[in-house]
Amino acid sequence: MGGDQGPHVTISAALMAVNHLPHLHLILCGDSSVIAEQLEKQHFSAHPQISFIHASQVVEMDDKPAQAIRGKKDSSMRKAIDLVKEGKAQACVSSGNTGALLSIAHYVLKTIPGVERPALISALPTHDPEKNVFLLDLGANVFCDSNILYQFGLMGSVLAGEVDNIDEPKVALLNMGAEDIKGSDTIKQAAAQLKENPDINYVGFVEGNDIFNDKADVIVCDGFVGNVALKTCEGVALMVASKLQQNLESSFFRRILSKILTLPVKKLYKSMNPDQYNGASLIGLRGIVVKSHGNANSHAIFAALMEAVKEVERQVPEKIQHKLEQRLLHRP
Amino acid sequence: MGGDQGPHVTISAALMAVNHLPHLHLILCGDSSVIAEQLEKQHFSAHPQISFIHASQVVEMDDKPAQAIRGKKDSSMRKAIDLVKEGKAQACVSSGNTGALLSIAHYVLKTIPGVERPALISALPTHDPEKNVFLLDLGANVFCDSNILYQFGLMGSVLAGEVDNIDEPKVALLNMGAEDIKGSDTIKQAAAQLKENPDINYVGFVEGNDIFNDKADVIVCDGFVGNVALKTCEGVALMVASKLQQNLESSFFRRILSKILTLPVKKLYKSMNPDQYNGASLIGLRGIVVKSHGNANSHAIFAALMEAVKEVERQVPEKIQHKLEQRLLHRP
Incomplete structure (x- = not known):
């Protein structure tokens, strides 16, 4: 309560x-x-x-x-x-x-x-209105070793499969580059462990901008990175919405027209609504x-x-x- | 070239x-x-x-x-x-x-x-069209100890002051919560070092959603986190723009009207244009x-x-x- x-x-x-x-x-x-x-x-x-x-x-x-x-x-x-x-x-x-x-x-x-370690996981919207992406960990664990990241990948894969009915969910690790040489030893070891498991459809490293496209159904990172990524998403979405509002209201003529367009903007908001x-x-x-x-x-x-x-x-x-x-x- | x-x-x-x-x-x-x-x-x-x-x-x-x-x-x-x-x-x-x-x-x-260590730093847009925020490190250093984060704060403060003419730039550390108890020991030690320097206007921890509001002029984090945050920004902005486009074009009537509204949308894009x-x-x-x-x-x-x-x-x-x-x- x-x-x-x-x-x-x-x-x-x-x-x-x-x-x-x-x-x-x-x-x-x-x-x-x-x-x-x-x-x-x-x-x-x-x-x-x-x-x-x-x-x-x-x-x-x-x-x-x-x-x-x-x-x-x-x-x-x-x-x-x-x-x-x-x-x-x-x-x-x-x-x-x-x-x-x-x-x-x-x-x-x-x-x-x-x-x-338990992890916090949540679904986020993607470009495709029919599809969510699961991001974990969102802040339960500040640091994670490769074993923990591997377990997160496995657990995320089960959740995405069961809750969103995704067949063989694509699992990725969030990194600062998509190339194999990028990132820490921890993330490279986690990649090797995920790749090794035939039950996990591991698709490699993805970057921050890949969260919202179709590259992965489950994206794994430590809790610090996941928390920053999630809150950055919220911040950008809010800023874009407020800037659009400012621009739409910047002339009387457009202000009138914008009233007619509130429906698609509301629809957009609804499709991305954190609720x-x-x-x-x-x-x-x-x-x-x-x-x-x-x-x-x-x-x-x-x-x-x-x-x-x-x-x-x-x-x-x-x-x-x-x-x-x-x-x-x-x-x- | x-x-x-x-x-x-x-x-x-x-x-x-x-x-x-x-x-x-x-x-x-x-x-x-x-x-x-x-x-x-x-x-x-x-x-x-x-x-x-x-x-x-x-x-x-x-x-x-x-x-x-x-x-x-x-x-x-x-x-x-x-x-x-x-x-x-x-x-x-x-x-x-x-x-x-x-x-x-x-x-x-x-x-x-x-x-x-050198750092990669860049200006990002904020809610206020007149104001940028500087984020560093964007990927030059995967891991950073507290000394390095402290030096980044100092260097970012100089850059924001000189390039954007900001008087006493507000310097913050990007963390997974704004409370003092949040985050790793490294980030807590960096906070103590920044607080101690009277030349730096250190304002505390900020979260991902604070990047775009007025809480800080300079935001410091390690290169992994900064790279993910920056690319997540790009990803969300692109997704919001594409969803808006889809919604605007979803009926004939609104498609006609949306033509009249391309100016404010273009203006928005320009104000957030990565270029x-x-x-x-x-x-x-x-x-x-x-x-x-x-x-x-x-x-x-x-x-x-x-x-x-x-x-x-x-x-x-x-x-x-x-x-x-x-x-x-x-x-x-």
Whole structure:
């Protein structure tokens, strides 16, 4: 029940989700009096698909991960993850403090055997309106050795295959050049490991400008690089939109005409709207955890809930585990 | 005389530049018969402001740096840098192999005393049409320790101050979060060093989306991260433009109207056109070297030539050296 916009957006997203999926059951974790008050405000004293669990603590946005693990055992975030651990929930969705969520989830759920570190992964739009690209890691791990990058490639490949139904997803490493000699030893070793695995359709190095074309379905990098790339995307998209607005409004005549053109511009915005791409998944854990933007609105949280539902239906953690076991069995 | 588009674009950029600046003298390095032929094609058998020096070798785009240093001593790239070393030219502009250019320039010119590694720096557009932001390193150094990042901050500050006339340029470090606890130890140490220097207006950590707002005039990161960020910018801008085009052309009625709106869209493109931001400077060397895009057209190469002229006029290397000496003198 975190997030910058307050609990009412979470409640309204929850109501949207249960109305959309009659088989979905949501357990809201947080201050029960606040949840009840918000439900009432939205004209529901109770909903058959929604239950709630009281939490007396809140993980604040500036809580350090270690603080959150040790000192916030009765927080809404911890309780939600505990429910997944206990099998009482099949997935956890949170828009709270990312670092704390990562640490608590890692601490409580543990990683899948063979996975050293969980990763944050999200879908981004591409030139092709029908196609997304999955980028990982988006900030869970500042540094990654070649083994970890290799595991990210494997996990990303499973997620893209299962969630987006891509046959043999093209997996690439994000580098500062497409040539084999470019980049660090770590990335070159990761490339060799990915190339070696016949289960992974490894397509080589790609550069920042390749994220949005058809070169890859899954792009792997360390969390620092992924975080910068993701936020740079957001920054450029915002700047282009604001510059276009300025230019469209720069004369009266065009201002009138621009009104007629708001539809395609809105359509463009919608096709690139971060809300519909909301929901970075924390993969590599023995359970499903989806991170929503801190400042997500109800539509964005709804998108994150739907992402979690998809991962439950497609049994993503089980499939990652299966692929890893297969790989270990096949290893010479 | 390198570049993907052949020597005619370089010659035509050279002619534009000498016509624009009557005090400019250009020395073209390359195959003299090709240069003469190209000049003739553009109706000049000779030009009083243009001379040329024959080079029998060419650094190819796939030559490794060490190969280029040892095996291509008679290449156009080497000859151009030698001219700067010998004081016969005040700056070198090249659109050839970036890695080779960096290595040859580093090898021949050496760094300014106190500078460990040269960096690639370039100006990028921001929300404010009147304001650029300088990003470095763009790919010269895959990894950088905190000292190197600190030196980049200092050099970037001098360049922004001198070339863009910014008073006390705001210097920031690119990180995966704005909070002090975020990122690697290296970046935290660099932050401490930058904060300590009273000559640098250090403003803290920024994230990828902050590149284009007013938080900083100079943004520092290692070459891997900078290269990915820069190319991601190009990729997003291209995607947004192509999506807008698709949406504008999606109905007959809007197709007609969109014709009337081509002016603002063109204006937008112009304001963000990579050509006008062409010319990444290689700073930290005892001489001025400007790298133009490999696939630059003549307008882009012209922009790179103008960047080199500005740096010569503002004596950028001397000012970096002076700042570093001052800093060393002031050090407790």
